[in-house]
Amino acid sequence: MSAPGKPGKPGKAVVVTAAGSGIGRATAELFAGRGFAVVGVDSDPARLSELDKVDGVVTLLGDVAEERTNEEMVALALRRFGRLDVAVLNAGAGGAPPLEDGGAIAALDAIHAVNVRGAALGIRAAAPALRAAGGGSVVVTASVAGLRGDPYTWAYNTTKAAAVNLVRSAALDYAYQGIRINAIAPGLTRTARTAAVLQDVGRADELTRRIPLGRWAEPEEQAEVIWFLASPAASYITGTVLASDGGLSASNGLFLPPVAEAHRPG
Numbered sequence: 001m002s003a004p005g006k007p008g009k010p011g012k013a014v015v016v017t018a019a020g021s022g023i024g025r026a027t028a029e030l031f032a033g034r035g036f037a038v039v040g041v042d043s044d045p046a047r048l049s050e051l052d053k054v055d056g057v058v059t060l061l062g063d064v065a066e067e068r069t070n071e072e073m074v075a076l077a078l079r080r081f082g083r084l085d086v087a088v089l090n091a092g093a094g095g096a097p098p099l100e101d102g103g104a105i106a107a108l109d110a111i112h113a114v115n116v117r118g119a120a121l122g123i124r125a126a127a128p129a130l131r132a133a134g135g136g137s138v139v140v141t142a143s144v145a146g147l148r149g150d151p152y153t154w155a156y157n158t159t160k161a162a163a164v165n166l167v168r169s170a171a172l173d174y175a176y177q178g179i180r181i182n183a184i185a186p187g188l189t190r191t192a193r194t195a196a197v198l199q200d201v202g203r204a205d206e207l208t209r210r211i212p213l214g215r216w217a218e219p220e221e222q223a224e225v226i227w228f229l230a231s232p233a234a235s236y237i238t239g240t241v242l243a244s245d246g247g248l249s250a251s252n253g254l255f256l257p258p259v260a261e262a263h264r265p266g
Contacts, residue, residue: 013037013081014230015073017064017122018091019057020047022191023141026219027088027226032056034227037081041073041091064091064118070125077129084129086230089122090141091115094193096155108155115159116166123170127179135178137230140167141222142183144245148253164241171239180238182229187245189217212247212257 014031018024019040028040028051038057041064042048048059060076062069077084093114096107119140130136145153146160164183171181188207190198198204198216208215225244228234243249251257 011035012085013039013077013083014086014088015039015041015077015084015122015126016088016090017041017073017118018141019059020044020051022193023186023189023219023222023226024088024090025051026223027090028057029054030220030223030227031086031088036086037077039073039077039080041069064089064122065113067121067125070118070121074125074129083133084126085133085136087122087126087130087136087138088141088226088230089119089138090226091118092141092143092160094153094156096153098152099154104155108158111155112159112162115156116162119163119166120170123166123174123181127174127177130179131177136180137234138170138179138181139226139229140181140183141226142167142185142241144185144187144243144249147185147241147243147249167241168239175238180234182234182237182239183241184222184225184229185241185243185245185249186222186225187211187217187243187248189219189222191219209256209259210248210251210253211245212250214259215246217244217246 014036016024016028019028020042028038032038032054039060040051040057041060041062043063045061048061051057052059058080060073074084091114093111097104123138140163142163143160145157146164149157167181167183174181222244
């Protein structure tokens with residue numbers, strides 16, 4: 001289902017998945033503010049209703065784990081704007097019980113359906129339209145969790161690692177067609193998903209203490225990295241995973257980084 005949206009066929013168009021909140025919402029607003037026509041996809045109708053008020057944005061309700069949603073988001077861009085230049089595959093899922101629990105594998109399958117299957121379907125659906133536009137860019141939201149292991153998040157880390165290698169492999173397959181495929185690996189970012197952690201002052205401080213820059217990212221900061229990877233400024237970059245994590249992944253975790261007094265938690 002798509003909302004009526006706004007008329008006109010501006011110069012370039014982008015699809016953004018999980019565009020209703022967090023990094024996706026910030027990305028949709030950033031691209032729209034810089035002259036792109038935006039198709040914002042989300043599975044939450046209330047969030048889409050708010051997003052649809054942004055000038056330059058049309059919305060699509062759907063689940064990225066379904067092939068039909070991915071095909072429809074590209075078709076909507078072509079129908080409304082006549083082209084597609086960028087696909088930001090931002091949707092993600094997490095949360096799973098311990099590996100030996102009864103529902104663990106079912107949880108893994110559900111997370112994989114969004115984080116890996118959804119990204120693969122998005123690349124597959126967008127590629128013909130990007131090719132028709134003379135080339136384009138795909139940016140997948142991975143995670144620093146896909147670069148290393150963390151306790152208690154085995155399913156999320158596993159699927160984000162798979163997304164990272166999907167990006168690397170697909171970039172090789174599509175480079176000769178002028179389609180660049182990269183990933184952003186965000187670190188700890190202030191979103192609706194992380195709100196509960198941030199409200200737990202002790203836990204939030206513990207995590208913040210491990211970030212060399214001494215703070216969590218804002219969604220708008222991650223959106224700027226996505227913009228860079230999609231832009232002509234990154235025209236010679238493909239198959240890259242760019243960590244935007246305040247230095248978190250620079251450490252091997254044995255020692256805590258120094259923290260300036262101004263940035264000290266608490």
